[in-house]
Amino acid sequence: MRISILSFCFAILITPFSFCQTQVLKGSKLNKPVEIVQWEVIDLVYTAKDNIIAPFQVEAYAVVTDENGTQNIPLFYNGNNQWVFRYSSTTIGQKTFEIKSEVKGLHGNKGNFKITENKKENRHGGIVLHDDNPQRFFYEDGSHYFNLAFECDWLFALDYGKQDLAKTKHLLSVLSDNNFNQVVMNVYSHDVSWPKDERLKKHPEHEYGGRQDIFPFLGSNANPDFSSLNIEFFKHFDRVISEMHDQEIVSHLMIYVWNKLVNWPDMESKADNLYYDYVIKRYQGFPNIVWDVSKEALYYGRATEEYISERISRARKLDAYNRLISVHDYGFCKKHPSEVDFISMQNWAHDIYTPMTQARNNFPNKPIFNIEHGGYEESPYVVFPGAYVDAEACLRRNYMCLFAGGYTTYYWQGASWNVVIHNPYETPNDFKKPHFEYFEHMSKLMNIVNFENCMPMPHYNRSGYNLTNKKDGIILMYAPKENNWVSANPAVEGEFNYSEATMQWFNTLTGALTKEEKYNKNDFRFWDQRPWRHEADAILIVKNLKQKKERN
Structure with a gap:
């Protein structure tokens, strides 16, 4: 409130x-x-x-x-x-x-x-970093922040000009119910330049791009008046950010975006500085804010590295709360790691695991956040298909980011850009629904295994992917559904005493867990049919491991 x-x-x-x-x-x-x-x-x-x-x-x-x-x-x-x-x-x-x-x-x-003192059970404060675990995010109360993001660039537009935030509240509630705790969003976007699905003509209520009545300056995007800001725009935006705060969802706030047809003032002009400074002044008081200077900051030839660096410095001088700041541009983050609080990565590589682990190794003192991996789950409309649209393929890419030791972002074409279906589960039967539930299962698992203590150990990958929590004695092995078998034995034998170890399997699509049983170290279990083979990607969980004592 x-x-x-x-x-x-x-x-x-x-x-x-x-x-x-x-x-x-x-x-x-x-x-x-x-x-x-x-x-x-x-x-x-x-x-x-x-x-x-x-x-x-x-x-x-x-x-x-x-x-x-x-x-x-x-x-x-x-x-x-x-x-x-x-x-x-x-x-x-x-x-x-x-x-x-x-x-x-x-x-x-x-x-x-x-x-x-705060008494709200699920409120933990702003997002911060800890020197003793520098590749993880934490809340101000010390608990781990499992950064599970969803992109919704046009969130600001859903209820613009209305007394009630009915659509905004509904969508945020759906996200919160499925354990998404961050929305990657723009302060303002105008429209997209790519083709629009013909089906949208039958459902204009889902199209939010191109509106001339929404603009952060005076005038409109078509006829801007950069002499002053549109305070009514920001009063509405206050309500959106406040609702997110009430629902304990972080706003990963991208202050600029270059490829959404916004009529911006010239860089470093009086109007540009006015807008940027105003955003920092107005929203720093919200604990649920993380700054991002610009979506795809250097991709479109508008901004320079010097300009982005100046914007970061400008924000830090104005922000009395020291909210975290990054840039949606891996090239910039890679060249200027000391200027950002975490590394934002965009990579569409089929083997997303490899570049993610490389980034983790290259920047051992910063969290790695994959903000865009080219997986955009299909929806009733073809909005921006990217490289991967199959729901299970997109889910696997998100898991690969986690098993590489980073954090991740999910996109659904029905809400991530100019098309926003705020009530996806209330649409007609022939409308494709998002698989938000996949990420509820993901979040629950990562909280159970204490993701903040997990690290990838690629030398133990073999036919699956390893994620190990030495502190709590847990090994995870990710098995793609087409893989017949995966073994945790190399990691178990290499790192732990396992006399009391147990094992069970996790279904990434349903969240189902098999019965926990004593760990079986049989090296030739590939004759045994593992659970959900050819049905779903699954994760073998080995628990109750004891770290081996280091030899003198």
């Missing part, structure tokens, strides 16, 4: 984001501490007394102080002579704040926060 507090000359309005009735408290100042819950987002809204000629250029910061130090958090302009101090806190306890600005109505406003 995002709480709004509007501080006027004569009143303080406390407005929950859920649009319930506004509670009005008399008084001109915050005369008691503002109580918020850890990782909850609150807006303090201040109205200036005088009209400001260039309000977006106003510098205003909230200096937040506690026993651990200070944060200088930028305010953002929200129209009608109002500036917003958006805040969330990782820590609990008492804090003070004071607004610093050349604007009289802003400067000198003071207050106190009282932050209480």
